[in-house]
Amino acid sequence: MSPESLPEPRTREGRAGLAALRAEPERAVLAFDFDGTLAPIVADPRAARAHPDAVQALARLAPRLAGIAVITGRPAADAVRFGGFEGAAGLEGLTVLGAYGAERWDAADGSVHAPEPPPGVAAVRAELPAVLRQAGAPDGTWTEDKGRALAVHTRRAASPDEAFALLRAPLRALAERHGLMVEPGRMVLELRPPGADKGAALADYVREKRAGVVAYAGDDLGDLPAYETVTTLRGDGVPGLLLYSAPQAGNEAVPGLAERADVTVGGPAGLVRWLNGLAETLTASR
Numbered sequence: 001m002s003p004e005s006l007p008e009p010r011t012r013e014g015r016a017g018l019a020a021l022r023a024e025p026e027r028a029v030l031a032f033d034f035d036g037t038l039a040p041i042v043a044d045p046r047a048a049r050a051h052p053d054a055v056q057a058l059a060r061l062a063p064r065l066a067g068i069a070v071i072t073g074r075p076a077a078d079a080v081r082f083g084g085f086e087g088a089a090g091l092e093g094l095t096v097l098g099a100y101g102a103e104r105w106d107a108a109d110g111s112v113h114a115p116e117p118p119p120g121v122a123a124v125r126a127e128l129p130a131v132l133r134q135a136g137a138p139d140g141t142w143t144e145d146k147g148r149a150l151a152v153h154t155r156r157a158a159s160p161d162e163a164f165a166l167l168r169a170p171l172r173a174l175a176e177r178h179g180l181m182v183e184p185g186r187m188v189l190e191l192r193p194p195g196a197d198k199g200a201a202l203a204d205y206v207r208e209k210r211a212g213v214v215a216y217a218g219d220d221l222g223d224l225p226a227y228e229t230v231t232t233l234r235g236d237g238v239p240g241l242l243l244y245s246a247p248q249a250g251n252e253a254v255p256g257l258a259e260r261a262d263v264t265v266g267g268p269a270g271l272v273r274w275l276n277g278l279a280e281t282l283t284a285s286r
Contacts, residue, residue: 006277014262017241027212034072036219037245051268057275059090067209076103101201120178149192199225217243
């Protein structure tokens with residue numbers, strides 16, 4: 001992607017955000033979701049890996065920026081491992097905010113910092129198998145233990161949408177009994193503590209870096225709070241850019257993201273092209 005072919009944002013706010021990013025990259029924070037944005041969606045989340053060119057594309061940009069972060073519902077250590085971020089040249093300033101910001105890994109010291117999970121997580125972990133049996137969870141439904149959260153996936157079921165609808169109410173009731181919440185996603189229901197979300201994590205990171213420009217890329221409902229943060233920052237005079245990583249073939253666009261995005265890219269491969277295009281633009285403007 002040449003500098004001239006870097007997509008023009010479709011909104012006035014997005015165009016202002018991209019212009020500010022090009023003009024003052026040293027004041028900019030770029031933040032990204034992991035699954036579906038930097039890494040393709042796969043049937044087994046444990047098999048997810050960042051796009052093979054993602055690390056190199058991020059490393060081209062990171063030294064020019066105020067900060068670069070991955071914000072994910074995954075445990076931070078998993079995102080670091082699956083992303084191939086540890087020890088990556090050029091990403092010495094990378095931060096990974098896992099568990100919706102409750103966990104933090106910084107490339108500078110290579111360690112994860114996180115408080116103990118609330119007791120409700122252990123209680124839900126113990127009761128979840130029985131709740132799934134009683135609800136009649138179909139074959140192919142499976143649970144991913146994220147340490148600070150538990151995710152029930154329906155993607156492998158014969159009828160994923162029906163399984164998702166069947167389990168939504170009983171899982172919400174289970175979560176509420178123990179002070180947790182249910183975060184719906186694309187064929188997944190995640191039971192996790194309230195209070196932490198990608199929007200709060202992004203806002204804290206932007207304040208920490210004293211950023212004057214912010215861009216965020218995501219692909220699913222859990223990214224909506226980060227979109228809201230960018231929108232709020234725009235209202236406060238901080239230019240911002242919203243990118244939407246469009247789903248792979250066979251998956252529907254996510255309401256609330258596709259319509260609000262300034263730029264739509266074709267999944268992780270499209271995001272990598274956009275990142276490389278931005279890097280070329282910044283190099284050309286030196």
